[in-house]
Amino acid sequence: MSPLLEVSDLQIAFGGVKAVNGLSFSADAGEIVSVIGPNGAGKTSAFNCITGFYKPVSGHVKVDGKDITGKRPAVIAATGVTRTFQNLRLFPDLTVLDNVRGGMHLYGGQNALDALFHTPRYRKSEEYFTAEAHRWLDFVGYKGGRGIPVRNLAYGQQRQVEMARAMARKAKLVLLDEPGAGLNHSEKRELLELCRKIRDLGAAVVLIEHDMSVVMEVSERVVVMNFGKEIADGTPAEVKKNPAVIEAYLGKEDEPERGADAQKEEGES
Amino acid sequence: MSENVDSSTAPRLIGKPASVVSRLFESKQLGWAGFAIAVIFPFLVANNYAMNIATTAVIFILLASGLNIVVGYCGLLDLGYIAFMAVGAYTAGIVSKAWELPILFTIPAVLLMTVLAGLIIGAPTLRLRSDYLAIVTLGFGEIIRLTANNLTITGGPSGIYGIPGVELFGLDLSSPVMFYFFCVVVVSLLVLGSARLGKSRLGRAWRFVREDEDAAEAMGIHTYKVKLAAYIFGAMWGGIGGMLFAAHLSAISPQSFVFLQSALVLMAVVLGGMGNTRGVVVGAVVISLLPEFLRDMGNLRYVIFGVVLIAVMVLRPQGFWPTRAYEPEKAGPDRDGHDQDDGGSGPGAHGRKRSRREHRKVTSSGQERGENA
Amino acid sequence: MTQLLWNGLFVGSFYALIALGYSMVYGIIKLLNFAHGDLYMLGAFIGYAMLSSVGVIPASMSITALLIVLLLTMIISGGIGVGIERLAYRPLRGSPRLAVLITAVGASFTLEYGVSAIAGPNPRVFPVRLQGETFDILGARVSAPQIVLMVIAVLLMLSLNSYIQRTSMGRAMRAIALDPKGSLLMGINVNKVITWTFFIGSALAGAAGVMAGAYYGKIDFLMGFIIGLKAFTAAVIGGIGNIKGAMLGGLLLGLLEAFGSQWLGGEWRDVFTFAVLIAFLTLKPTGLLGERVTERV
Structure with missing residues (x-):
């Protein structure tokens, strides 16, 4: 039985710089795996490569045993991968509900002719989309207005909407790129709960996170990256004791907090 | 706050309480009202000159609603849209004359050719960045016009004459008034169609692409295919517009399909409010009728258009009648109905609006979901 | 054969002059200035207005007069280019691309x-x-006029090139093209640089307009439309944003056109040019000298 996500010897280069240089790790269904590492270690690049936004120089990405290396993001999404972005990527002028419907494109259920003639199929699928959008917003615990454009929402709520949209994809593999960035303490607690809820649905959750307390509390497994490859892979307790990890993080105690604040500003601008 | 505004300065309707006026603007009956005005018009003014201008305006509405699919919904700037109209007009003209067919029988050929043109223009260019796309469509518009100018089958610079008028079930609709009615019916259906497309799964995908292409891709939307679909629908609307144009004037020539025309259609879409069908229809009426009233000004009127275009983009980029991102908010299964943060709208006003929308929801289930019509 | 070569290079040097402005502006603020071709047209009309207000010019003086008019026209059309940037483009900096493009169409229309x-x-x-x-x-x-015009064009291009390479303003332009935010942080007055860019680009287009007027003898208000499109093609062939690329692209496009219209017939010349544009954008969107830009997600 192969793992749900299998990344092997992944390499990505920008110009001459190897952003990811031989990364290998895996994630199983029903498991939360955190990817951590200093800034610039190649975490986001690896995510972008797994989801098809960057083309790798070499290496493979397999989801459910299927090789998806270098495929177009939409094709990869269709194999059951969903993600959130480091700096919120919502559809700012569309309503909250419409944003969540964004995750439901692959449900199908109607074609252009159904829409032109408002067939029963059209009505039924639209009703289903709306019900599902509400369901996923409830799932992530979103409590704000739902018929208003997302650009008017507070940052934390926008994060929730993005999460609901990602979940509406109903994917086997959920990639969260710093979902906790810019959230306050209580919002982070809710996020932890949410990650567990997603895992309990049977998905594999892979998240990039800077906040060590979050990482240590929620993950089954932690992959530590530095200089484009993994330097440690194990349970939180194991990773904590790993000398290579300690070295990579030595003297960088305040880094995660600063990084998080910078993200927040970027996301809101 | 916005109770006493007239139609030319409709309030900005994003997340703000609805006024009486804006409620009127969002009303479902507005489409019928517009249709009624169009139908009544010939009974008020029935000379051939007025019918002529009105028919042109109605065809222009069709073009604007077709371009709205491409620019308004999908956010792709097409500066050569008139090329699709040219393809439709020439196809209708050539086919109807070569086989002596009634012009409506050319519809399959018109659709085929415009879809083909949409594919040929779209397939290589839709992978490009948006600004490259704009200039390439401009180039394509010129290619189509110059080709029509150079080929013999299209009649060269003098074009094609004697294109038959519309005939339906043996009924001759080529008199100015009858043809006007025919155009009103066809265009109304197609405008409704483009509005419905905008509210469908495909229409949402278009908006997702417009708002954030990467995010749309990540959600499994094949952005290239979706953009191509927008292009093809836009092309078909333009092609039908071209067919009506050919039937209307009975003569077509390359001079009818210059860049100025593309720019005017674009202006209608932009001024009216990109993505909002109602705004676009009003924009089209204004843009097509205004030159008639400003005839004395000569080319100065186009200067005004240019300045207005810049001014709108600088001061009011969403157009005069913008898309209203709002939708009924049916309470979810385990929601207690409170809105802690709804982006600055007053709580009382919000509650009022919500109940109204819920009411509408009951009366017309499933139809009110899209945020614009 | 050599005739075609010469004709191509001659027309190409016009394209290159206009393509430079396109490319400079694009390189610095990533804006397709649709109105750029119209500045060429405007230059021709400004030159026309100046020359006709002077009255009859003796044939022996025509070159001198033309040079003076050329210089004045460059200053005026440069100023107009700056004005357009101020009024139409600057308020929209940071707006969605669609809005800026539409504004550019409006500016072109207005001119x-x-x-x-x-x-x-x-x-x-x-x-x-x-x-x-x-x-x-x-x-x-x-x-003889061809040679004179060609020499002027080459001189203008060479001086622009050394301006960009040698002066501090030129360095600032290159810096902004690479990283606008970083340049701002380094204390570069970005607005001033953009103003200069528009001034230089528009001045070159205006110069080309006067030269074209003097050479072809006939000017009209739509003459900038097609040539703007062609200059854009030239900029794309060379790699948009790249100064040397624009010059190379202009000359290359002139040659391509000369041979293309020989091959297909003059009436297909523009069709051929736009087909080249589309082919380039589809197959090699970075152009000959452009660098691949990785867009970050």
């Missing part, structure tokens, strides 16, 4: 029909017509 409202929609005959003997060089017929 075209503004000129036609003032000067009338019919073509005007340029008051000074460059005439001179023709020589035979390697089997190509080359006329």
Whole structure:
């Protein structure tokens, strides 16, 4: 039985710089795996490569045993991968509900002719989309207005909407790129709960996170990256004791907090 | 706050309480009202000159609603849209004359050719960045016009004459008034169609692409295919517009399909409010009728258009009648109905609006979901 | 054969002059200035207005007069380019691309029909017509005015190139093209640099307009439309945003056109050019000298 996500010897280069240089790790269904590492270690690049936004120089990405290396993001999404972005990527002028419907494109259920003639199929699928959008917003615990454009929402709520949209994809593999960035303490607690809820649905959750307390509390497994490859892979307790990890993080105690604040500003601008 | 505004300065309707006026603007009956005005018009003014201008305006509405699919919904700037109209007009003209067919029988050929043109223009260019796309469509518009100018089958610079008028079930609709009615019916259906497309799964995908292409891709939307679909629908609307144009004037020539025309259609879409069908229809009426009233000004009127275009983009980029991102908010299964943060709208006003929308929801289930019509 | 080469290079040097402005502006603020071709048209009309207000110019003085007018026109059209940037583009900096592009279309429209409202929609005959003997060089017929204009064009391009490479303003331009935010943080006055960019680009287009008027003898208010599109093609061939690329692209496009219209017939020349544009954008969107830009997600 192969793992749900299998990344092997992944390499990505920008110009001459190897952003990811031989990364290998895996994630199983029903498991939360955190990817951590200093800034610039190649975490986001690896995510972008797994989801098809960057083309790798070499290496493979397999989801459910299927090789998806270098495929177009939409094709990869269709194999059951969903993600959130480091700096919120919502559809700012569309309503909250419409944003969540964004995750439901692959449900199908109607074609252009159904829409032109408002067939029963059209009505039924639209009703289903709306019900599902509400369901996923409830799932992530979103409590704000739902018929208003997302650009008017507070940052934390926008994060929730993005999460609901990602979940509406109903994917086997959920990639969260710093979902906790810019959230306050209580919002982070809710996020932890949410990650567990997603895992309990049977998905594999892979998240990039800077906040060590979050990482240590929620993950089954932690992959530590530095200089484009993994330097440690194990349970939180194991990773904590790993000398290579300690070295990579030595003297960088305040880094995660600063990084998080910078993200927040970027996301809101 | 916005109770006493007239139609030319409709309030900005994003997340703000609805006024009486804006409620009127969002009303479902507005489409019928517009249709009624169009139908009544010939009974008020029935000379051939007025019918002529009105028919042109109605065809222009069709073009604007077709371009709205491409620019308004999908956010792709097409500066050569008139090329699709040219393809439709020439196809209708050539086919109807070569086989002596009634012009409506050319519809399959018109659709085929415009879809083909949409594919040929779209397939290589839709992978490009948006600004490259704009200039390439401009180039394509010129290619189509110059080709029509150079080929013999299209009649060269003098074009094609004697294109038959519309005939339906043996009924001759080529008199100015009858043809006007025919155009009103066809265009109304197609405008409704483009509005419905905008509210469908495909229409949402278009908006997702417009708002954030990467995010749309990540959600499994094949952005290239979706953009191509927008292009093809836009092309078909333009092609039908071209067919009506050919039937209307009975003569077509390359001079009818210059860049100025593309720019005017674009202006209608932009001024009216990109993505909002109602705004676009009003924009089209204004843009097509205004030159008639400003005839004395000569080319100065186009200067005004240019300045207005810049001014709108600088001061009011969403157009005069913008898309209203709002939708009924049916309470979810385990929601207690409170809105802690709804982006600055007053709580009382919000509650009022919500109940109204819920009411509408009951009366017309499933139809009110899209945020614009 | 050599005739085609010469004709191509001659027309190409015009394209190159206009493509430079396109490319500079694009390189620095990533804006496709649709109105750029119209500045060429405007230059021709400004030159026309100046020359006709002077009255009859003796043939012996025509080159001198033309040079003076050329210089003045460059300053005026440069100023107009700056004005357009101030009024139409600057307020929209940071807006969605679509809005800026539409504004550019509006600016182009305003210029075209503004000129036609003032000067009338019919073509005007340029008051000074460059005439001179023709020589035979390697089997190509080359006329004196062609050589004069070519020399002017090359001089303008060379001075622009050394300006960009040698002066601090040129360095600032290159810096902004690479990283606008970083340049701002480094204390570069970004607005000033953008203003200069528009000034230089528009001045070059205006110069090309005067030269074209003097050479072809006829000007009209839509003359900038097609040439703008062609200059854009030239910029794309060379790699948009790249100064040397724009020059190379202009000359190359001139040659391609010369041979293409020989091959297909003159009436297909523009069709051929736009087909080249589309082919380039599809197959090699970075152009010959452009660098691949990785867009970050």
